[in-house]
Amino acid sequence: xxxxxxxxxxxxxxxxxxxxxxxxxxxxxxxxxxxxxxxxxxxxxxxxxxxxxxxxxxxxxxxxxxxxxxxxxxxxxxxxxxxxxxxxxxxxxxxxxxxxxxxxxxxxxxxxxxxxxxxxxxxxxxxxxxxxxxxxxxxxxxxxxxxxxxxxxxxxxxxxxxxxxxxxxxxxxxxxxxxxxxxxxxxxxxxxxxxxxxxxxxxxxxxxxxxxxxxxxxxxxxxxxxxxxxxxxxxxxxxxxxxxxxxxxxxxxxxxxxxxxxxxxxxxxxxxxxxxxxxxxxxxxxxxxxxxxxxxxxxxxxxxxxxxxxxxxxxxxxxxxxxxxxxxxxxxxxxxxxxxxxxxxxxxxxxxxxxxxxxxxxx
Amino acid sequence: xxxxxxxxxxxxxxxxxxxxxxxxxxxxxxxxxxxxxxxxxxxxxxxxxxxxxxxxxxxxxxxxxxxxxxxxxxxxxxxxxxxxxxxxxxxxxxxxxxxxxxxxxxxxxxxxxxxxxxxxxxxxxxxxxxxxxxxxxxxxxxxxxxxxxxxxxxxxxxxxxxxxxxxxxxxxxxxxxxxxxxxxxxxxxxxxxxxxxxxxxxxxxxxxxxxxxxxxxxxxxxxxxxxxxxxxxxxxxxxxxxxxxxxxxxxxxxxxxxxxxxxxxxxxxxxxxxxxxxxxxxxxxxxxx
Numbered sequence: 001x002x003x004x005x006x007x008x009x010x011x012x013x014x015x016x017x018x019x020x021x022x023x024x025x026x027x028x029x030x031x032x033x034x035x036x037x038x039x040x041x042x043x044x045x046x047x048x049x050x051x052x053x054x055x056x057x058x059x060x061x062x063x064x065x066x067x068x069x070x071x072x073x074x075x076x077x078x079x080x081x082x083x084x085x086x087x088x089x090x091x092x093x094x095x096x097x098x099x100x101x102x103x104x105x106x107x108x109x110x111x112x113x114x115x116x117x118x119x120x121x122x123x124x125x126x127x128x129x130x131x132x133x134x135x136x137x138x139x140x141x142x143x144x145x146x147x148x149x150x151x152x153x154x155x156x157x158x159x160x161x162x163x164x165x166x167x168x169x170x171x172x173x174x175x176x177x178x179x180x181x182x183x184x185x186x187x188x189x190x191x192x193x194x195x196x197x198x199x200x201x202x203x204x205x206x207x208x209x210x211x212x213x214x215x216x217x218x219x220x221x222x223x224x225x226x227x228x229x230x231x232x233x234x235x236x237x238x239x240x241x242x243x244x245x246x247x248x249x250x251x252x253x254x255x256x257x258x259x260x261x262x263x264x265x266x267x268x269x270x271x272x273x274x275x276x277x278x279x280x281x282x283x284x285x286x287x288x289x290x291x292x293x294x295x296x297x298x299x300x301x302x303x304x305x306x307x308x309x310x311x312x313x314x315x316x317x318x319x320x321x322x323x324x325x326x327x328x329x330x331x332x333x334x335x336x337x338x339x340x341x342x343x344x345x346x347x348x349x350x351x352x353x354x355x356x357x358x359x360x361x362x363x
Numbered sequence: 364x365x366x367x368x369x370x371x372x373x374x375x376x377x378x379x380x381x382x383x384x385x386x387x388x389x390x391x392x393x394x395x396x397x398x399x400x401x402x403x404x405x406x407x408x409x410x411x412x413x414x415x416x417x418x419x420x421x422x423x424x425x426x427x428x429x430x431x432x433x434x435x436x437x438x439x440x441x442x443x444x445x446x447x448x449x450x451x452x453x454x455x456x457x458x459x460x461x462x463x464x465x466x467x468x469x470x471x472x473x474x475x476x477x478x479x480x481x482x483x484x485x486x487x488x489x490x491x492x493x494x495x496x497x498x499x500x501x502x503x504x505x506x507x508x509x510x511x512x513x514x515x516x517x518x519x520x521x522x523x524x525x526x527x528x529x530x531x532x533x534x535x536x537x538x539x540x541x542x543x544x545x546x547x548x549x550x551x552x553x554x555x556x557x558x559x560x561x562x563x564x565x566x567x568x569x570x571x572x573x574x575x576x577x578x579x580x581x582x583x584x585x586x587x588x589x590x591x592x593x594x595x596x597x598x599x600x601x602x603x604x605x606x607x608x609x610x611x612x613x614x615x616x617x618x619x620x621x622x623x624x625x626x627x628x629x630x631x632x633x634x635x636x637x638x639x640x641x642x643x644x645x646x647x648x649x650x651x652x
Contacts, residue, residue, distance in 0.1 A: 055551055075554040088552035092570045101566070102556035149556070 005064070006031045006157050006189035007052055012061035014047050021047040023213035024061070029157075029191060029206075034183050036192045036200040039210035040236070045193045048210070049159050052191065054078045066156050076105070080157040081150035085165055087142045089134035095121070095145050096130035102153040120148040123182070140171045147182070157189045164199065176202050197237045201225065209233050225283075227267070231360045234281040241287075241328050242279035247272050247359065254359050256280055259323030263300035265357035277362050284331040286356040289318060289348045296351030304328065306346045318342060320350060402623035410617040420624035429608060429625065436605040437632075439519060439594075440587035443526040447534040447583045448576065450527070455538035455575070456568075459545070470539065473532055481529060485596045488525050492516040492597065517599025525593040530586060534579040541575025542568075573643075581640040585633050605629055 007029040014022040022044040029035045037045040050056040051063055054075035063070045065079060081102065090098050096117055103113045121127050124144035134142055143163060150158055163179075164172045180203045183190045194200050200207050201221040209217045209224060209232075217224055217233045228234035231242065245256035247268070254268035256278065265280060272278055293301045304320040307327065311334075318330040328350060342348055402420050405413040423429065458469045476484070491498045492515040500512040515521060545568065553563040591606030598604070605625065612622030 053551075053555060055555075075551070076557045076559055080555075082552070082555045084548050084552060086546070086548060088546065088548040090549060090552070090567060101553070101558070105557040105559075105562060153556070 004031075004067075005029055006033070006066060007191065008064040008067075009048070009052075010062045010064070012048070012051060012058045012063060014044075014051060014056060015059045020213050022051070022058075025210075025213070025215050026061075027208060027215065027218075029189060031189055032187050033205045034180065034190045034192065034203055036194060036204040036207045037210055038194055038197060038200040038207050038236075040195055043210040044213040045195075045210050046161055049082075049161055049191060049193045052157070053080055053082050053159050079155055080159055081153050081155040082159040082161065083146045083150050083163045085162045087134075087146040087163075087166075089142055089145055089149070091134055094131050094133060095126065095137070098134065098145055099130075099149045099152050101149065106153070116152050120152045123151075123185075124148045139167055140175065143167065143175065147179075151182075151186060151188070154186075155188065157191060160190060160192045162194055163192075164194075164196075172199075179203060201237070209236065211236075228281065228358065229267075229269070231279065231281070231363070234358070234360065239284055239329065241282050241284060242360075243282065243322070243328060244324060244326055244362070245278050245280045245359065247274055247276045247278050250274065250359075256357075256359055258302050261302045261323070263302065263357065264354035265300075265359050266355040268359035269361055272359065272361065278359050279362050281358045281360050282352055282356055284317070284329040285315075285333075287328065287330045287350050287352045289320070289330055289332060289342050290351055291348065293349040293351075296349060298353075299351040300354050300357060301349050301351045304348055304350050306342045306344050306348055308344060309341065316341065320348060322350065398623045398626060401620050402627050404620045406618045406620050408617075410613075410619060412620055417620075420621045421628070423621055424624055424628050429605075432603060432605050432608055433628070435519075436588055439522055439526070439604060440584050440590075443523050443530065443587045444534075444580050444584045446523065446527045447531050448580060451531055451534035451538055451579060452572075452576075455535045455542055458535075458539050459542035466543070470536075473535060477532055482592060482596075484529070485525055485593055488521075488528065489516075489596055492521050492524070516597065517601045519602055521597040521599070522590075522594045522602055522604070525597045526583075526587045526590060529593060530583040533582040533586075537578035537582065538572065538575040541572040541578075545571050577640055577643050581637065584636060588633060588636075589629060 005028045007027070009025055009027040012022060012025045013020065025044070025048060027035075027048075037048055039045050047056060051058050052065070054070065054073055054077075057072055070078060090101065093101070099117045099120055100113050103116060108116075117130070118127075121130055124147055126141060126144055126148070129137065129141065134145065137145065143166075146163065160179075164175050167175060176199055179190075183203075192200070192203065201224075204221055207219065207221055207224050208215050211232050217229050219227070224233065225237055228237065228240075234240045235242075243258055245258050247254070248257055248262055249255040250268045250272050254265045255262055256265060257263075258280070263280075268278075288296065288299075289306075290296050290301075293303070302322055304322040306318055307321050308319040310317040312331075313334070315331045315333045318332070320328045320330055322328055330350065401412050403416055403418070405415045405417050405419075407413055424433070454473075458466055458473075461469060489497075494500060494512045494514070494516045497512075497516060499515060500509075503509045504512065549567055549571070550563055553567045554560070558566060588604075589606050590604055591610050594602060594604040594607050595610075598607070609622050609625045609629070612618045612625065616622075
């Protein structure tokens with residue numbers, strides 16, 4: 001049922017000489033999805049995108065677009081368009097000429113080109129700027145032209161290579177919302193490459209987290225954030241604590257020892273034997289501080305001592321030292337006023353629900 | 364001194380410019396005016412000039428005898444420019460698309476032959492092209508591939524060949540500079556937007572390389588128009604260009620005023636060409652901004 005996917009990658013590998021840039025990646029990207037490839041620089045996400053666009057050909061494996069095997073089809077014969085990281089606007093053409101380029105190449109009638117270019121300019125809020133050269137536009141405006149130039153062709157799939165990377169923070173956040181709204185409006189499949197986990201969480205329907213050429217985890221932003229299945233993913237997406245533990249029981253209902261305190265966890269990575277040194281991954285906001293262990297029935301509880309606190313407005317960020325000398329970060333929302341703050345030096349009980357604890361390889 | 368310069372910063376600039384300005388004035392601008400003055404005077408019997416004002420020298424430049432040579436020089440320079448462009452563009456494109464570490468070597472390889480004296484290289488062509496004793500004709504005749512020597516020498520073909528050979532690097536280097544600046548992602552963007560390779564070239568690569576095309580063309584056209592070594596040697600005394608006529612007026616005919624007038628008409632043509640060049644490059648630069 002390959003035709004159910006906008007883009008499908010089957011065991012795609014790309015080598016540059018001896019360097020494996022993309023290593024046996026398989027993806028299925030559904031129609032109309034906002035799908036992010038997320039990972040640090042050099043993880044293979046851009047190479048993956050370039051293989052879908054046709055700028056690179058896979059060393060092994062297949063790329064399918066709308067169920068069609070692409071083989072060695074050159075970029076101009078693929079039903080996808082790309083928004084480049086540096087926008088790659090044609091400097092010698094006006095905004096209108098840039099946007100019309102793809103339609104002209106496909107020999108769309110002149111009056112239809114004029115109409116569609118006008119519509120696009122309106123959609124990206126650039127009406128009246130059509131006669132300008134790209135160099136006369138701000139970064140954000142150039143970004144919109146790049147988007148319009150791709151979307152005007154109504155591609156099956158839009159490929160975006162870190163399109164917001166060059167913008168300043170405020171503009172980037174505004175454009176994130178705009179992009180997401182635009183994607184919902186046009187209903188085109190977006191494949192979005194980014195190294196910014198916040199961006200990926202905000203905009204995506206699905207995320208593929210990549211590292212060293214491999215896909216480590218696929219899922220919705222919530223699944224990836226709540227249920228990371230590797231230390232890399234837990235670390236790369238959001239903030240997390242890795243508390244050193246000894247495995248007491250693996251498998252379906254894992255139990256680990258922190259110092260001499262045994263707690264339950266919801267999930268353990270495969271292949272961790274009993275007695276192994278591991279880490280318990282737990283997000284700072286999942287942990288609550290209490291005066292006494294008995295205040296948190298039904299929770300995993302360990303003792304600690306507050307070493308530091310940082311007031312952040314909506315919440316307070318505590319650093320708590322626990323048995324064995326490691327430190328745990330705890331974020332508690334400031335629901336009530338400051339008299340409930342725990343002070344540095346205070347002995348506290350750290351409590352969390354066992355189904356937030358995930359046991360992973362130590363390194 | 365230092366305080367003086369500090370108080371009058373423009374004085375320092377003028378002092379630094381002075382040697383170059385003096386040099387240019389004494390050896391370039393002053394002779395230019397002497398030549399201009401001569402072009403309005405009558406010839407002396409054994410060279411030199413008679414101080415009598417006349418416009419006759421300029422009238423003579425439009426004499427078909429000389430004017431046709433003008434037109435032919437124009438034609439030869441234009442053909443040379445087109446051929447160097449056709450040869451140089453693919454070469455420059457090839458070099459510009461190699462990995463960065465190989466480009467330097469290729470540019471160097473392009474330049475090395477031109478470290479040899481131009482006269483010697485032109486004589487080398489002479490030994491290759493000469494009608495009865497040239498290496499090419501002798502070889503082909505001995506192999507029995509031709510019965511009569513090919514007309515390789517003493518004609519426009521030989522001159523154009525020599526000029527193309529001589530000025531090719533002057534075409535390739537500005538083209539290479541322009542193509543090297545071209546952002547590869549623009550080429551990718553064009554092909555991503557359904558442009559077949561020939562459209563990528565004509566709609567993106569070619570227009571963005573135009574400053575290099577114009578610069579290279581001027582660098583080839585202007586010296587080709589004024590060439591006299593190449594036509595003197597490879598033209599075999601039969602095929603002449605305006606540069607040869609001018610040198611003849613000074614050296615053989617002892618008609619300095621007429622030689623001066625011819626020089627000035629040629630300079631006017633070159634100036635016009637240069638102005639066109641500057642206008643088109645600044646326009647394309649403006650387009651790129």
